[in-house]
Amino acid sequence: MWFIANLNNSSLTSCYKDVEIVFKSILINLSLVYLCAVVDTSNISSDPEYFTNLIEKAAVEALTKATIFLPPDVKNALRNAYENEVSESSKAQLKAILTNLEVAEKLRKPICQDTGLIIFYVKVGYEFPAIRVIEKALVNAVKKATVKIPLRPNTVNPITGKNPGNNIGRYVPFIHWEFVEGDSLEFTVVPKGGGSEAVSILEFPPPGEGLRAVKKVVIDAVLKAGAKPCPPTIVGIGIGGGADIAAILAKKAAALRPLGTENPDPNIAKLERELYEAINDLEIGAMGLGGKFTVLGVHIEYAHRHPATYPIAIAFQCWAARRASALIKSNGTYKVYQ
Amino acid sequence: MPTYHLKTPISEDEVRKLRVGDIIYVTGIIVTARDAAHRRMLNYIKEGKSLPIDLKGGVIYHCGPVVRKTNEIWEVIAAGPTTSARMELYEAEIIKNLGVRIIIGKGGMGSKTAEACKYYGAIYTVFTGGAGALAANAIKKVRKVEWLDLGIPEALWIFEVENFGPLLVTIDTTGRNLIAEVIERAKAKREEVLKKLGIT
Numbered sequence: 353m354w355f356i357a358n359l360n361n362s363s364l365t366s367c368y369k370d371v372e373i374v375f376k377s378i379l380i381n382l383s384l385v386y387l388c389a390v391v392d393t394s395n396i397s398s399d400p401e402y403f404t405n406l407i408e409k410a411a412v413e414a415l416t417k418a419t420i421f422l423p424p425d426v427k428n429a430l431r432n433a434y435e436n437e438v439s440e441s442s443k444a445q446l447k448a449i450l451t452n453l454e455v456a457e458k459l460r461k462p463i464c465q466d467t468g469l470i471i472f473y474v475k476v477g478y479e480f481p482a483i484r485v486i487e488k489a490l491v492n493a494v495k496k497a498t499v500k501i502p503l504r505p506n507t508v509n510p511i512t513g514k515n516p517g518n519n520i521g522r523y524v525p526f527i528h529w530e531f532v533e534g535d536s537l538e539f540t541v542v543p544k545g546g547g548s549e550a551v552s553i554l555e556f557p558p559p560g561e562g563l564r565a566v567k568k569v570v571i572d573a574v575l576k577a578g579a580k581p582c583p584p585t586i587v588g589i590g591i592g593g594g595a596d597i598a599a600i601l602a603k604k605a606a607a608l609r610p611l612g613t614e615n616p617d618p619n620i621a622k623l624e625r626e627l628y629e630a631i632n633d634l635e636i637g638a639m640g641l642g643g644k645f646t647v648l649g650v651h652i653e654y655a656h657r658h659p660a661t662y663p664i665a666i667a668f669q670c671w672a673a674r675r676a677s678a679l680i681k682s683n684g685t686y687k688v689y690q
Numbered sequence: 691m692p693t694y695h696l697k698t699p700i701s702e703d704e705v706r707k708l709r710v711g712d713i714i715y716v717t718g719i720i721v722t723a724r725d726a727a728h729r730r731m732l733n734y735i736k737e738g739k740s741l742p743i744d745l746k747g748g749v750i751y752h753c754g755p756v757v758r759k760t761n762e763i764w765e766v767i768a769a770g771p772t773t774s775a776r777m778e779l780y781e782a783e784i785i786k787n788l789g790v791r792i793i794i795g796k797g798g799m800g801s802k803t804a805e806a807c808k809y810y811g812a813i814y815t816v817f818t819g820g821a822g823a824l825a826a827n828a829i830k831k832v833r834k835v836e837w838l839d840l841g842i843p844e845a846l847w848i849f850e851v852e853n854f855g856p857l858l859v860t861i862d863t864t865g866r867n868l869i870a871e872v873i874e875r876a877k878a879k880r881e882e883v884l885k886k887l888g889i890t
Binding site: 444445459461466502508546550564582633642670 | 691711726753754755756757758767768769770772773775796797798816818819820821822823824825826827841842843856858860868869872873875876877879880882883884886887888889
């Protein structure tokens with residue numbers, strides 16, 4: 353189930369206090385053995401700082417990785433596009449993209465100056481010992497990463513036009529919550545660029561048109577987007593639910609699903625392949641200069657819909673499809689991966 | 691593709707020789723400006739106020755960089771182009787009033803800008819979108835920053851650059867607009883593509 357709000361988890365966390373206390377005691381006992389010293393453990397066991405620091409550290413590392421390195425599936429897709437492109441100007445753009453990736457990795461600099469609006473997709477185990485501190489730790493991580501990497505300050509108040517300068521703002525970083533079995537915390541951070549976001553589409557065709565409407569809406573959205581979202585892009589399509597659900601599904605399809613994967617439903621997977629071919633037949637090409645690769649992938653997700661509505665949301669992910677994940681276990685170990 | 695190396699300030703004659711498909715590299719000064727800076731520039735023009743930098747023969751770069759300030763010195767970390775379409779509202783007036791010769795951005799611009807380029811002698815060029823680390827490498831120094839009150843992405847960053855490029859000319863002074871042509875061709879294929887998808 354999805355929770356699309358920044359929830360207050362204090363009531364949930366209290367249920368797991370005992371687990372946290374036991375866990376902290378083990379850690380402290382271990383350090384006592386090592387140090388051969390006597391420490392009063394009564395205060396530390398109720399201190400949520402340990403997990404706050406751990407989550408914050410992992411989130412800064414994930415954000416750093418996401419900003420500087422592209423995931424292997426995206427890199428491979430870009431290399432494949434470069435190798436198979438025949439249009440001279442489009443190929444030159446793909447070459448520059450690949451060189452840029454090398455420069456970014458070598459100099460440890462962000463791939464793109466638009467380091468995005470930061471979104472976290474969180475999967476937290478019901479038994480994770482420190483649910484209460486997750487939100488605070490993720491927000492702090494964004495502040496720290498903004499200075500450390502650095503990131504471009506991108507949060508602007510839409511009413512006053514003011515930019516606080518730290519990538520924090522009302523509902524930002526946005527946190528999508530999902531509760532799962534287990535005692536681990538796993539999250540993916542997506543620094544989502546604005547150029548590809550600005551061409552997103554939400555349509556409500558007559559439900560009777562069904563998948564025919566989906567095809568039309570997708571082709572028209574790609575034509576309207578043109579060169580603006582930094583093609584070759586990943587097109588995410590969310591069908592059904594309501595306006596909000598379709599938009600979330602579309603963005604998850606574009607930004608989270610690795611390239612080379614298909615929807616598990618064979619009919620939808622077929623539609624993904626058909627749309628991939630159809631969009632590339634338009635020959636918009638890298639950066640709109642004409643060429644074979646307008647999209648690197650087309651990903652579709654759906655939810656059941658109301659009989660009276662057929663929401664279709666289209667999200668675009670620029671070629672710089674940045675994401676990185678962290679897995680934090682309740683024993684205090686963690687890994688950051690792409 | 692023919693390649694040219696230009697130094698700022700750039701003359702009208704120099705840009706009138708360039709054509710769609712040419713590659714250029716710029717050395718000298720380039721000035722970043724996004725939506726907010728364009729709006730303020732137009733207000734200054736309207737009110738007869740002088741701008742903090744003379745853009746005659748100059749280069750405007752649609753870019754909001756990642757920068758870091760250490761010991762009062764600004765360092766450019768990443769500085770690729772932003773989507774130029776947003777500046778379509780303002781660019782023709784800027785070209786007309788300020789004598790700008792080269793616009794750098796990504797994603798293409800519309801017919802108003804293309805007409806201004808033709809009439810007043812300017813070109814629109816693209817740097818690879820998203821190639822922020824690559825662009826930063828060609829920026830040697832931040833000479834100055836103005837209008838920082840607009841926020842880091844929106845301020846006027848005055849960069850000293852060396853062989854900034856490759857920049858592909860997509861709008862020239864003959865009225866050609868390469869990206870608009872590609873999109874028009876794609877639109878012409880719409881029916882054929884939909885038919886292939888089983889929609890007649």
